[in-house]
Amino acid sequence: MPNANGLLDIRNLVKHFDISGGLLDQFRFENGKLVRRRTTVKAVNNVTFNVKPGETFSVVGESGCGKSTLARTILRLYPPNAGEIYYRGKRIDKLTQEKMLPYRAKMQMIFQDPYASLNPRMTVQKTLEEPVYFHNKSISSTEVKERVATVMELVGVDPKWAGRYPHEFSGGQRQRISIARALTVDPEFIVADEPVSALDVSIQAQILNLLMDAQQKRGLTYMFITHDLGVVKHISTRVAVMYLGMVCELAPAAELFQTPMHPYTQALLSAIPVIGELKPKHIQLRGEVPTPINLPSGCVFHGRCLYAKEECREHVPPLREVNTDHFAACFLL
Numbered sequence: 001m002p003n004a005n006g007l008l009d010i011r012n013l014v015k016h017f018d019i020s021g022g023l024l025d026q027f028r029f030e031n032g033k034l035v036r037r038r039t040t041v042k043a044v045n046n047v048t049f050n051v052k053p054g055e056t057f058s059v060v061g062e063s064g065c066g067k068s069t070l071a072r073t074i075l076r077l078y079p080p081n082a083g084e085i086y087y088r089g090k091r092i093d094k095l096t097q098e099k100m101l102p103y104r105a106k107m108q109m110i111f112q113d114p115y116a117s118l119n120p121r122m123t124v125q126k127t128l129e130e131p132v133y134f135h136n137k138s139i140s141s142t143e144v145k146e147r148v149a150t151v152m153e154l155v156g157v158d159p160k161w162a163g164r165y166p167h168e169f170s171g172g173q174r175q176r177i178s179i180a181r182a183l184t185v186d187p188e189f190i191v192a193d194e195p196v197s198a199l200d201v202s203i204q205a206q207i208l209n210l211l212m213d214a215q216q217k218r219g220l221t222y223m224f225i226t227h228d229l230g231v232v233k234h235i236s237t238r239v240a241v242m243y244l245g246m247v248c249e250l251a252p253a254a255e256l257f258q259t260p261m262h263p264y265t266q267a268l269l270s271a272i273p274v275i276g277e278l279k280p281k282h283i284q285l286r287g288e289v290p291t292p293i294n295l296p297s298g299c300v301f302h303g304r305c306l307y308a309k310e311e312c313r314e315h316v317p318p319l320r321e322v323n324t325d326h327f328a329a330c331f332l333l
């Protein structure tokens with residue numbers, strides 16, 4: 001059953017991609033026999049968590065850990081292979097596109113590259129109007145114009161520039177326009193996928209402050225996808241750490257940075273440089289991240305873990321509560 005306090009509830013979510021290619025690509029000779037093999041990228045594997053109203057829930061992990069796929073699957077941009085998604089207690093993972101429409105207005109996404117996510121042939125006015133008309137068929141044009149001007153002011157872009165095209169703006173201004181587009185339909189929940197990583201460092205703080213400001217003014221709930229631990233520490237209420245498509249640790253942000261419990265989280269956080277520390281205590285992991293096509297048996301981290309034991313190679317550690325509201329998936333805990 002979905003969590004009564006959760007805005008969003010994810011239960012055992014799975015997203016795999018079949019990359020086998022055509023029928024002929026799937027056959028090969030093995031030990032003198034012709035066998036058919038399918039190749040599957042196991043991007044998201046059995047992920048369970050909930051996001052509470054008004055919080056900033058961050059998902060962190062190295063590139064390729066499945067965090068962006070997880071976000072897109074939650075928003076139904078990819079259909080899940082298994083698992084359940086509940087929004088305000090209503091199951092949405094099996095809804096048709098038509099029945100999904102009211103939820104699409106409530107759940108918006110901000111992408112990493114503002115230039116790629118804005119239509120270069122559309123003025124800012126058209127870009128911001130389009131989703132409003134799409135989700136409110138009977139709205140008047142005066143009301144739409146007012147709404148566009150309000151969100152432009154909120155994100156710090158002068159409404160006088162509404163007739164301009166995306167290429168006439170800087171990277172930071174384009175990301176402000178992307179945020180404005182997400183806000184025009186009055187959402188409750190926004191997934192921000194690496195929203196500042198394509199921007200100059202000097203602009204990143206401005207955009208983060210803008211997002212925090214909008215959250216306070218409009219009571220928004222955020223899910224932040226990022227690999228930038230500095231950003232995560234600054235903005236998050238709770239943090240989920242992902243490794244090879246699985247959540248290995250989930251805790252309130254302050255506690256996670258203070259007392260990381262999972263060996264992978266400890267290694268990840270040890271890579272953050274500390275001002276004034278001459279010898280960084282960086283935990284060196286062995287080996288490379290395995291491919292999500294061939295997931296290791298047992299604990300997916302066992303090949304790189306400094307504490308792996310026999311049990312870790314055979315059994316998958318469950319994500320369990322190791323402290324109040326602090327979950328980790330490790331046999332050591």
Ligand code: SF4
Pocket residue numbers: 262263264299300301302303305306307308309312317329330331332
């Ligand atoms: Fe390491 Fe075993 Fe814990 Fe996995 S379960 S993190 S391999 S100790």
